[in-house]
Amino acid sequence: MTTIVLIVSTVVVTLIAVLLVANLTSGEKKIEHRIERLYSSDDPQFIRSMGLLLGPPVVDSNRFNVLVNGDEIFPSMLDGIRSARHTITLETFIYWKGAIGEDIARALADKARAGIAVHVLLDWVGSSKMDKRYLDTLREAGAEVVKYHKPHWTGLGRMNDRTHRKLLVIDGHIGFTGGVGIADEWTGHGQDEKHWRDTHYRIEGPAVGQMQAVFMDNWVKATGNVLHGPKYFPQIEAAGNGLAHMFSSSPSGGSDDMQLMYLMAITAATHSIHLSSAYFVPDKLTINAIVEAAKRGVKVRIITPGKRIDTHTVREASRACWGDLLAAGVEMHEYQPTMFHCKVIVVDEYLVSVGSTNFDSRSFKLNDEANLNIYDRDFARQQREIFDSDVAKSKRITLDEWRRRPLLEKLLDRTVALFDPQF
Numbered sequence: 001m002t003t004i005v006l007i008v009s010t011v012v013v014t015l016i017a018v019l020l021v022a023n024l025t026s027g028e029k030k031i032e033h034r035i036e037r038l039y040s041s042d043d044p045q046f047i048r049s050m051g052l053l054l055g056p057p058v059v060d061s062n063r064f065n066v067l068v069n070g071d072e073i074f075p076s077m078l079d080g081i082r083s084a085r086h087t088i089t090l091e092t093f094i095y096w097k098g099a100i101g102e103d104i105a106r107a108l109a110d111k112a113r114a115g116i117a118v119h120v121l122l123d124w125v126g127s128s129k130m131d132k133r134y135l136d137t138l139r140e141a142g143a144e145v146v147k148y149h150k151p152h153w154t155g156l157g158r159m160n161d162r163t164h165r166k167l168l169v170i171d172g173h174i175g176f177t178g179g180v181g182i183a184d185e186w187t188g189h190g191q192d193e194k195h196w197r198d199t200h201y202r203i204e205g206p207a208v209g210q211m212q213a214v215f216m217d218n219w220v221k222a223t224g225n226v227l228h229g230p231k232y233f234p235q236i237e238a239a240g241n242g243l244a245h246m247f248s249s250s251p252s253g254g255s256d257d258m259q260l261m262y263l264m265a266i267t268a269a270t271h272s273i274h275l276s277s278a279y280f281v282p283d284k285l286t287i288n289a290i291v292e293a294a295k296r297g298v299k300v301r302i303i304t305p306g307k308r309i310d311t312h313t314v315r316e317a318s319r320a321c322w323g324d325l326l327a328a329g330v331e332m333h334e335y336q337p338t339m340f341h342c343k344v345i346v347v348d349e350y351l352v353s354v355g356s357t358n359f360d361s362r363s364f365k366l367n368d369e370a371n372l373n374i375y376d377r378d379f380a381r382q383q384r385e386i387f388d389s390d391v392a393k394s395k396r397i398t399l400d401e402w403r404r405r406p407l408l409e410k411l412l413d414r415t416v417a418l419f420d421p422q423f
Contacts, residue, residue: 030365031256031263034288041268041348047243047375050264054247054257054373056213062205063240064379068386070187073180073200074100080170080202081107086231087117089215091167093126093356094181097134101182105134109141118143119227121219123163124150126181146222161251164356164367166200167215172234175203175211177246177355177372179278179343190338193308198341199276199386201354201372204239210246214370217248243375249357250368258357258371259364262286265347269293272349273300274387276342279311279358280304280318286359287324294328303342303390306334314360316409319402326399333394346387349380 039045051058067073081088081104088111095101112118120138122130124147138145148163168176178200180186188195203211212232220226249257266273266289273293280302282290294300302325309315322332344354355371357363374380 031259031285034285034292035263035267037267037292039268040270041265041350042270043268046264046268050261050373051245053264054245054261056210056245056247058243058245058373058375059206059210060243061238061240062203062207062242062244062374064242064244064374064376065202066379066382066386067178067200067202069189069198070100070180070195071189073178073198074103074187076202077168077176077200078103078107080168080174080176081111083174084111084116084170086171087119087169087227088171089119089121089167089169089212089219089227089232091121091163091165091215091218092182093123093162093164093166094183095122095127095134096129096181096183097131098184100184100187101130101134104182105137108143109137112138112141112143117227117231119219120145121148121163121215121222122146123148125162126164129183144223146219148218148222162367163218164358164363165214165218165248165370166356167211167370169208169212169215172212172230172232173204173208173236175208175246177201177203177211177370179341179354179356185339186341193338196339196341197335197337197390199344199354203244203372205242205244206236207244207246207372209233209236211370211372214246214248217250218368242379244372246370246372248368248370249364251366256364258369259286261353261371261373262345262359263289265345265351265353266290266293269298269347271298272347272384273298274344274346274384275300275302275359276340276344276387276390277302277304277359278339278341278343279314279360279363281314281360282321283361283364287321290330291324291328294325294330299331300325300329301331301333301387301391303333303335303340303387303394305340306336306395308336308338310339319397319405319409322397322402323399326397326402332397332402333391334397335390335394337393340390342390344383344387346380346383349384350377351375352380352383 190197352374
């Protein structure tokens with residue numbers, strides 16, 4: 001009997017180890033070497049390289065609107081849903097119970113009952129707090145709702161592959177993306193600890209077709225069904241004069257695309273980098289790229305959450321890697337009023353990249369992510385002004401202050417940093 005127990009225990013331990021390895025790695029080669037600086041952000045080669053290496057080409061004739069905090073974000077999203085005439089596609093990581101979750105569920109259900117094709121893709125983990133009534137309301141109205149990577153014995157190796165994307169596309173003409181989840185924490189205007197600071201973007205123009213294609217990528221994986229035709233991919237007329245492209249990453253293909261984008265943008269930077277990051281835990285390669293930028297005269301400013309954060313271990317892991325950055329002159333700011341959930345980088349007041357991607361190994365290696373890159377100087381200056389407003393509500397951490405951290409925090413920082421791939 002003891003031998004049988006030992007054999008069974010060994011098999012179980014081996015199986016757990018295999019599943020852990022399968023869930024913590026993508027199986028692809030990773031970027032391991034620094035990217036050589038061959039051009040600056042104002043060189044035409046910058047856009048050319050970004051478009052070709054990241055996949056979708058940069059397209060013109062787009063128009064963008066920035067939406068700051070829930071008071072601007074959710075009314076715009078609800079207006080978009082209520083304006084739909086043919087199709088609505090929604091993919092999101094967080095969908096929890098609460099007033100805004102119910103409002104969006106009802107708006108989607110109303111359109112489904114009116115004959116609009118409504119397709120909702122929810123991450124199984126991220127939507128675990130969703131009220132079941134919302135699902136019943138949507139499905140009874142005729143909406144198609146699918147949970148992404150719901151546990152099943154055939155997909156145990158994909159349990160750690162979550163869709164972290166935040167996409168809403170209306171009729172293939174109007175798109176929304178950014179950092180917000182669907183939960184009451186994102187409502188309001190960041191006025192207190194219960195209402196988070198975040199930014200979302202509304203886009204019209206040809207880049208919306210790319211956004212729809214990103215949604216279809218996971219929809220096909222989850223359902224095996226291809227949605228196509230003019231109701232999903234219509235001919236899109238010019239909406240403005242902005243350049244943009246929407247691209248994605250996934251452990252099943254192109255898992256390094258997001259980190260590649262950041263590395264290329266940082267390497268091409270000449271004047272300034274303004275990074276707003278909810279979860280800032282860069283690896284050594286990325287830290288070195290930022291340090292090199294700072295040493296060649298690029299002004300680098302980074303905002304991360306302060307003590308008001310939903311995951312304190314991430315803050316400790318983040319602070320553990322600030323030493324080389326601060327020593328190189330990088331400005332580190334911790335947002336004070338509430339949880340800071342923004343995910344935006346502005347380079348040389350030219351490139352704006354926004355989407356679901358956090359500045360950490362989980363987003364770079366494990367999650368399904370999607371970002372919108374905008375190449376527009378006027379729009380970029382507007383985002384830098386928003387950044388300045390956030391800096392005014394933040395506390396700057398100096399190198400001296402960082403070095404004088406309590407011993408316990410230093411030890412905790414080092415311990416948490418060992419688990420960097422999981423953040």
